[in-house]
Amino acid sequence: MKSSDVSSLNNSQKLTFVTSIGCGVAKFDSGESFGETWLELGTLSQPRGAAAFIGPTGNTHTTYNNKIDKGIYVGMFTENLNTAGQGLIRGKLYLYNVYGTDPNVEYHYKIYCVLGDPSIHIWKQIPREVSVDYTESITFGTNLVEFTVNHTSSNLPVDGAVVCVSGNDIFVTGTTDATGSAYLEISSEDLETLTVTVTGETVFPFQGTMEVLPPTGPWVVQDYYLLDDNIGGNGNNLIDYGESILLSLAVKNIGPNNATNVNIELSTSDPYITITDNLHNYPSVPSGQSVLESNGFAFTVAGNIPDGHEVIINGGISNHLCLYRDHRNVVHYELVPNIAYFYNGNEPIKLETNNDLILNCKHDSKFLREYCKDRLSGVI
Numbered sequence: 001m002k003s004s005d006v007s008s009l010n011n012s013q014k015l016t017f018v019t020s021i022g023c024g025v026a027k028f029d030s031g032e033s034f035g036e037t038w039l040e041l042g043t044l045s046q047p048r049g050a051a052a053f054i055g056p057t058g059n060t061h062t063t064y065n066n067k068i069d070k071g072i073y074v075g076m077f078t079e080n081l082n083t084a085g086q087g088l089i090r091g092k093l094y095l096y097n098v099y100g101t102d103p104n105v106e107y108h109y110k111i112y113c114v115l116g117d118p119s120i121h122i123w124k125q126i127p128r129e130v131s132v133d134y135t136e137s138i139t140f141g142t143n144l145v146e147f148t149v150n151h152t153s154s155n156l157p158v159d160g161a162v163v164c165v166s167g168n169d170i171f172v173t174g175t176t177d178a179t180g181s182a183y184l185e186i187s188s189e190d191l192e193t194l195t196v197t198v199t200g201e202t203v204f205p206f207q208g209t210m211e212v213l214p215p216t217g218p219w220v221v222q223d224y225y226l227l228d229d230n231i232g233g234n235g236n237n238l239i240d241y242g243e244s245i246l247l248s249l250a251v252k253n254i255g256p257n258n259a260t261n262v263n264i265e266l267s268t269s270d271p272y273i274t275i276t277d278n279l280h281n282y283p284s285v286p287s288g289q290s291v292l293e294s295n296g297f298a299f300t301v302a303g304n305i306p307d308g309h310e311v312i313i314n315g316g317i318s319n320h321l322c323l324y325r326d327h328r329n330v331v332h333y334e335l336v337p338n339i340a341y342f343y344n345g346n347e348p349i350k351l352e353t354n355n356d357l358i359l360n361c362k363h364d365s366k367f368l369r370e371y372c373k374d375r376l377s378g379v380i
Contacts, residue, residue, distance in 0.1 A: 003037040006049070015051040017084060017122045019072055021065040026055035026115055035115045052084035052116035054091075056108070064108045067095040076124065080160075082201065085118025127204040130158055134196065137211040142187040145210075149180045149198055157181075161200035165210065167192050176200075188212045191221070191254060219255030220262055220282075223290045226250075232300070242303035244276070250292035253285040260284050266297055272305040 018038050026035040034055070041049030054072065071094025075081040081090055092109050099105050129152040134145060149158040157180025164173045165186055174182035191212060198206040213219070225247060227237050232244025239245055253259045262282040266275055280296035
């Protein structure tokens with residue numbers, strides 16, 4: 001088969017996996033190689049050619065080629081290897097097991113490579129759609145979650161499917177048993193949306209989501225904020241020294257229940273910031289909605305605040321407004337989004353924390369990049 005034969009292929013979405021065990025077929029440093037022809041066919045809208053290609057970048061010897069070729073298929077068809085990269089490594093290992101320290105082994109190790117993605121899953125059977133049953137949300141802490149995987153068409157369990165749950169700091173995997181079930185222990189203390197991925201020998205890839213939520217009841221977090229210095233400053237809606245600032249804070253209820261009579265209190269220990277209106281009541285924050293209370297808070301900035309000075313304004317227990325001045329004596333700000341713990345009526349929403357939180361304070365000058373740091377601890 002020649003490159004011209006490959007160019008005329010019209011295999012559409014049935015992209016093949018090519019093992020071309022012959023001299024120089026992956027020689028990518030001088031013109032377009034045979035392997036590159038396979039991979040560069042088609043477009044995103046009209047795919048053709050191959051998904052991956054294994055071959056050498058130089059001249060080879062038949063006896064060594066045969067061992068690599070055999071090792072690839074031993075691994076993929078009798079040892080349940082499923083990727084091009086795994087297949088090639090198994091082929092090289094087979095060659096070494098036969099010929100050991102023969103100098104030609106090292107040479108063939110070096111010249112054989114994968115063109116394309118070595119981690120791509122190679123289908124050896126027709127993949128089938130699966131149904132994945134699992135809880136759509138978990139609460140803070142450690143959760144043992146059951147995932148059940150069945151073929152959609154037959155409703156029979158899928159044995160050996162790989163289930164992966166991933167997030168910001170989470171990557172947990174498990175394999176289904178003969179009943180189609182896998183149990184994963186997932187630990188998180190952060191509000192986030194996790195990704196659930198299921199793959200397998202006969203599994204058309206499944207991807208879903210799982211929410212990490214507070215245990216029960218309403219859960220109010222900062223959404224966004226607005227600043228107003230039209231009366232107490234120069235009207236540019238930025239924080240400058242000597243100004244009086246009105247702060248409008250929007251909060252969002254990401255919990256399952258409505259929040260009522262939510263009291264939010266701001267505080268700071270910084271000597272250059274005086275909070276003149278620190279308490280505001282949000283009568284109702286419905287579940288899943290954001291509520292903005294205009295000019296609910298106010299503070300003043302001292303005229304002698306030092307250049308580059310950092311300030312943290314605490315909201316509830318862990319919302320922060322980070323302030324500082326740059327080399328031009330302009331004060332910048334960022335209300336850093338983080339989980340906030342506020343009172344819901346007379347009952348506090350409780351959470352114990354004890355973590356170092358590093359806040360990235362942004363500004364519009366490339367000459368200064370500051371960070372402010374605070375330790376959170378306690379229960380409201």
